[in-house]
Amino acid sequence: MLKEILNQSTTEEFKRLYHGRGEKTYEFLTIDSINDILFVQFYENINETEILSEIKKYAPDKYKNIIIKRRYNNETFSLKGEIPQNATAVENGIKFKINFFNQNIGYFGDMKNSRAYIEKIAENKKVLNLFAYTCGFSLFARRGGAEFIANVDMSKSALSTGMTNHQINSLDIKNIAFWPYNILKAFAKLKRKAPYDIIIIDPPTHQKGSFIASKDYIKIIKKLPLLSHENTTVLACINSPKFTKEELIKITESNTAFKFQKQIPNPEEYTNSTLKSLIFS
Ligand SMILES: C[S@@+](CC[C@H](N)C(=O)[O-])C[C@H]1O[C@@H](n2cnc3c(N)ncnc32)[C@H](O)[C@@H]1O
Missing domain, CATH: 3.30.750.80 (RNA methyltransferase domain (HRMD) like)
Incomplete structure (x- = not known):
């Protein structure tokens, strides 16, 4: 085998x-x-x-x-x-800098289809990329013509790799922000550039002391009305067997005016993946 x-x-x-x-x-x-x-x-x-x-x-x-x-x-x-030391992972022609010594090496391949979707809808859009990590969504949004992107992650080193990722792909970082905030404590700062046309939420399931999806996801959903306008598209993701698609739809539809539109399929190699990538508008 x-x-x-x-x-x-x-x-x-x-x-x-x-x-x-x-x-x-x-x-x-x-x-x-x-x-x-x-x-x-x-x-x-x-x-x-x-x-x-x-x-x-x-x-x-x-x-x-x-x-x-x-x-x-x-x-x-x-x-x-x-x-x-200088390896890169390539996704649809875009390079991600890899560090094999980190627990997560800098690239998650299961988001490929979602990043391709964001690239398709990004032209002239203002994008808020929450839990940006190494800014994968930002790379595709910029290649798709996004006008402004705010990448938010509490890990400064992940954002620094994110900035490098733009440079190694010759993507201009003009009008791209890298905000090293704890998202749960920084809604006032996120609001300063609101409303956004596209909001991406791709949090961890359980990161001790930082984000516990079962209790914290809803806090972000409840802030969406303050960050969006009536034509905003939201990509909400969760990778957990316990946190279901139905639950994510329910907390979004019952706390905001957003309606579930479709699920982006996972790449087929990720058989049995529990990742859900859902589009709301
Ligand atoms: C699953 S990764 C995100 C993957 C990323 N969206 C991508 O496309 O590769 C989760 C990220 O959430 C960040 N994080 C966890 N809790 C956070 C919090 N409360 N505020 C800001 N960032 C947080 C971590 O630092 C980590 O980079």
Whole structure:
């Protein structure tokens, strides 16, 4: 099975070769093709020695580096080549700077279709990108012609990578703001540039001390009327088996005038993903 997984056709674009979560086999494993780097993550310490020897045996020569990350203790090591310092993941031609030593490397491939959607509707729009991380949505919004973008995230280092991401793609950062705020405490500041034409909400499910979706998501939804106008589009996302699509629709429709329009499908490689990306307007 690993032989088949590792030998799928790839391009320089990021491709999730295996998404184990929710699968019967290797549910603790993900494998990504990042240009000429094979990136393997173990979420649990199961059959590691055996799997690593199979990977070494079957990984095609096109992979110059094979990098392993143990998510359960955040160890990163190389099975082949050095750990690259200047690697990028490419999504629809846009590059994201990668740091293999961080717990999250700087790029989430499951948002690909949602970012493509934002690019399509961004022309001349004012965009609020909440929980911006490395500013992936901002890159696509700017390529799509957005006039103003505010990227908000409490992690200064994620925003700094976000700024670099614009530069390595030759995207002008004029009229792009990088606001290092705790979103739950900064509504007054977010309001200063309101109303926005597009509002993106892509929070973590459970980040201790920062954001607990089950109690905090509704606080953001309740502020939407202050940040929007009657033609604003909202992209609201959540990646959790417990927080359902129905619940997100219910808290949005019962606290605002926004109505659910459609769900953006996840990329097909992310089988069994619990990510929901919902469009409201
Ligand atoms: C799932 S990531 C967002 C992914 C991003 N939208 C993308 O497209 O790659 C979650 C982000 O939320 C940020 N975060 C968590 N709680 C926050 C809070 N209360 N205020 C601001 N940022 C927060 C984290 O720093 C992290 O960068």
